[in-house]
Amino acid sequence: MADIIIKNVYVLTMDSYELTQGVVVIENGTITEVAESTEQDADQIIDAKGSVVMPGFVNTHTHAAMTLFRGYADDIPLDEWLKNYIWPAEEHLTDEDAYIGTKLACLEMIKSGTTSFADMYIHMNDVAQAVKDSGMRAALSYGLIDLGENRSADVELSKGKQFVLDWKGEAEGRIITMYGPHAPYTCSEGFLSKVKKEANHDRVGIHIHVLETESELNQMKQQYGMCSINLLDRLGFLGPDVLAAHCVWLSDDDIEILRGRGVHVSHNPVSNMKLASGVAPVPRMLDRGVNVSLGTDGCASNNNNLDMFEEMKTAALLHKVESLDPTVLPARQVLEMATTSGARALGIKSGVLREGYNADVIIVDMNKPHLTPVYDIHSHLVYSASGSDVSTTIVDGRILMQDYEVVCMDEQDVLDRARTAASGLVERAKF
Numbered sequence: 001m002a003d004i005i006i007k008n009v010y011v012l013t014m015d016s017y018e019l020t021q022g023v024v025v026i027e028n029g030t031i032t033e034v035a036e037s038t039e040q041d042a043d044q045i046i047d048a049k050g051s052v053v054m055p056g057f058v059n060t061h062t063h064a065a066m067t068l069f070r071g072y073a074d075d076i077p078l079d080e081w082l083k084n085y086i087w088p089a090e091e092h093l094t095d096e097d098a099y100i101g102t103k104l105a106c107l108e109m110i111k112s113g114t115t116s117f118a119d120m121y122i123h124m125n126d127v128a129q130a131v132k133d134s135g136m137r138a139a140l141s142y143g144l145i146d147l148g149e150n151r152s153a154d155v156e157l158s159k160g161k162q163f164v165l166d167w168k169g170e171a172e173g174r175i176i177t178m179y180g181p182h183a184p185y186t187c188s189e190g191f192l193s194k195v196k197k198e199a200n201h202d203r204v205g206i207h208i209h210v211l212e213t214e215s216e217l218n219q220m221k222q223q224y225g226m227c228s229i230n231l232l233d234r235l236g237f238l239g240p241d242v243l244a245a246h247c248v249w250l251s252d253d254d255i256e257i258l259r260g261r262g263v264h265v266s267h268n269p270v271s272n273m274k275l276a277s278g279v280a281p282v283p284r285m286l287d288r289g290v291n292v293s294l295g296t297d298g299c300a301s302n303n304n305n306l307d308m309f310e311e312m313k314t315a316a317l318l319h320k321v322e323s324l325d326p327t328v329l330p331a332r333q334v335l336e337m338a339t340t341s342g343a344r345a346l347g348i349k350s351g352v353l354r355e356g357y358n359a360d361v362i363i364v365d366m367n368k369p370h371l372t373p374v375y376d377i378h379s380h381l382v383y384s385a386s387g388s389d390v391s392t393t394i395v396d397g398r399i400l401m402q403d404y405e406v407v408c409m410d411e412q413d414v415l416d417r418a419r420t421a422a423s424g425l426v427e428r429a430k431f
């Protein structure tokens with residue numbers, strides 16, 4: 001007897017085939033059958049007529065607890081935003097704030113069809129606890145910074161390491177840990193080398209911001225006489241264990257290095273547009289065979305939410321207008337970036353509906369005015385749908401939201417606690 005059967009749905013496998021009418025069978029956290037019909041029975045049958053079943057989205061770059069800063073400091077360049085607003089405010093963030101901010105992020109992600117995400121932040125024990133309690137899957141890292149006042153490289157590294165070891169494989173394997181050196185402009189080269197060594201030793205990945213802004217490019221050239229990619233490569237830092245967020249200011253040579261080293265890129269178009277960071281050369285990266293996934297970045301630098309539908313649509317539109325070519329980044333390719341490529345970047349067996357893969361699955365309700373009629377499912381998902389069209393979200397075979405009802409947490413309680421936490425934070429930080 002299986003656990004769940006989803007039937008009467010369009011099955012968007014993100015594999016080499018699709019089924020206009022089919023079933024997905026789930027047992028023990030895993031997809032056990034994807035077919036036109038099944039002989040099996042299950043504890044729970046979900047008849048989702050008129051819907052699409054597909055892999056849940058993988059958001060490969062965010063700072064989940066920054067939901068508490070949603071809309072707090074908008075319309076400012078990155079340097080100023082971080083130095084004058086965000087970093088001073090983060091000084092006042094408590095463990096409890098990080099917990100409830102992450103819980104709010106998980107709630108928002110579950111409701112908009114994201115089943116896993118990569119996070120880099122502070123107060124990571126509380127972030128991890130919120131992930132564990134919410135039922136989501138995540139690749140978590142403590143954001144390491146050794147440059148600047150009151151920073152000690154040794155203390156930072158040991159905090160990062162402790163987190164990596166304490167939470168690796170926790171929550172029945174839903175939590176993966178990584179090292180999170182913040183960026184080449186906030187970490188010294190010696191520190192970056194040490195982090196790489198520890199990551200190799202602990203057999204975990206590395207999550208880092210790379211060449212997000214032109215000001216980073218200029219600073220690196222001034223300081224090292226080369227860009228961040230060249231510096232990281234010289235340090236032996238780059239490899240398939242590295243998840244590089246943003247990668248906006250890349251030369252063709254940099255793209256070749258990323259491809260050669262097998263680095264995974266997280267493209268964050270909305271954040272890059274809002275902070276006016278620039279346009280990442282995504283079509284060129286994809287042409288060369290770099291694995292490019294999608295991320296929202298934190299809620300404060302994004303538009304200001306965690307909706308991967310918005311991220312997909314923005315990615316598709318941005319690169320069309322940038323290249324003056326409407327054939328660039330077609331809908332199906334964007335869907336791949338948001339699902340399979342993201343799963344590959346995190347090294348998780350999700351992002352595709354295939355036997356033996358994690359049951360990280362969402363159901364999108366197509367019985368809506370703005371999704372009628374349907375000629376091409378891919379087009380609708382990228383250009384017409386939004387997070388609020390997701391009716392059901394399943395992670396690791398467990399239903400977190402069914403028929404628009406969140407069952408893994410008390411939604412109203414999370415909203416109330418998040419409001420209270422945010423007003424306390426404002427009070428303490430006096431911003």
Ligand SMILES: O=c1[nH]cnc2c1ncn2[C@@H]1O[C@H](CO)[C@@H](O)[C@H]1O
Binds near residue numbers: 090120212
């Ligand atoms: O877009 C961004 N670029 C660089 N840093 C960021 C961005 N968004 C958030 N953070 C900062 O990264 C640290 C992670 O631990 C946090 O301080 C967070 O505010």
Ligand SMILES: [Zn+2]
Binds near residue numbers: 062063209245297
């Ligand atoms: Zn970021």
